[in-house]
Amino acid sequence: NAGVTQTPKFQVLKTGQSMTLQCAQDMNHNSMYWYRQDPGMGLRLIYYSASEGTTDKGEVPNGYNVSRLNKREFSLRLESAAPSQTSVYFCASSEVDGRKEQFFGPGTRLTVL
Amino acid sequence: GENVEQHPSTLSVQEGDSAVIKCTYSDSASNYFPWYKQELGKRPQLIIDIRSNVGEKKDQRIAVTLNKTAKHFSLHITETQPEDSAVYFCAASAAGGYQKVTFGTGTKLQVIP
Numbered sequence: 001n002a003g004v005t006q007t008p009k010f011q012v013l014k015t016g017q018s019m020t021l022q023c024a025q026d027m028n029h030n031s032m033y034w035y036r037q038d039p040g041m042g043l044r045l046i047y048y049s050a051s052e053g054t055t056d057k058g059e060v061p062n063g064y065n066v067s068r069l070n071k072r073e074f075s076l077r078l079e080s081a082a083p084s085q086t087s088v089y090f091c092a093s094s095e096v097d098g099r100k101e102q103f104f105g106p107g108t109r110l111t112v113l
Numbered sequence: 114g115e116n117v118e119q120h121p122s123t124l125s126v127q128e129g130d131s132a133v134i135k136c137t138y139s140d141s142a143s144n145y146f147p148w149y150k151q152e153l154g155k156r157p158q159l160i161i162d163i164r165s166n167v168g169e170k171k172d173q174r175i176a177v178t179l180n181k182t183a184k185h186f187s188l189h190i191t192e193t194q195p196e197d198s199a200v201y202f203c204a205a206s207a208a209g210g211y212q213k214v215t216f217g218t219g220t221k222l223q224v225i226p
Contacts, residue, residue: 035216040122042202042218043157050211058213059114090156098206098214099145104156 002026006091006105013081013112021076021108023091031094032074033058033102034066036087043090049074050097081112115140115207119217126193127225134220136203137185145206146179146186147214152199160201161188193224 004025013019025032034046045058049068063085065077074093078085091105116139126132138146147162163170163177163186170177174193179186190197203217 040218042119043216045213045215048213056211059215098212101147101159101162102214104158106156 004091004093004103004105006089006108008108009106011108011110013078013110015082015112017081018077018079019081019110020078021089021091021110022073023075023105024073025093025103026072027093027095027103028071029093029095029103030071031097032068033092033094034064034074034076035090035092036060036085037090037107038087046076046089078110081110083112086110086112115143115205115213115215117203117205117215117217119203119220121220122218123221123223125223125225128193128195130193132190132193132197132222132224134188134201134203134222135185136187136205136217137183138205138215139184140205140207141181141184143184143205143207145212145214146177147204147206148177148188149202149204149216150199151202151219157202190222193222195224195226198222198224 007022033048035043047066052071089108092102094100094102119136144165149157150160151157176189200219204214206212206214
């Protein structure tokens, strides 16, 4: 039982490059989330997926897109990376919604030069 | 939307002393208040949570209190140990529709041996 997994763990991009962050969970959870973590700003929600086939914007969606590929997988795409997107990205999942514990992945440290 | 404020941003205590972290929330409809602990370089993990029908909850050395009237809740850690050193995040989840979680900005706790 791996829980929530993310790839890659580290990534360096140049401004304007694109990339996709992958996330998968094996707990049969309905909801999945993408957060970014910046110093002094806590965890800010980028996008979430309440259930398979649905996605919605969170607090800071600009510059990102997501795909809920199936119940297990939820990917985050940066189409044209900017230095402001340098951050640590966490994927999370929960059984239902915010009324239940969220389980986080190990994080992806992204640097955009 | 929900706004969660967390204080202090940093806290240093001597080993064996108590630590208190305080959070306020804005949405009176919020009904679920989890606390997450994030050790250096690791993922956030739930340590305790409280729902709005309860005023206090304890789990060994940690406790959380909730004051719905004042819209604030607090994390109390007694007999602190070096392994309690971490960043702690409070969060609130508002009732109604799909419940998302809003996180506070975090408190870095340092326990000095």
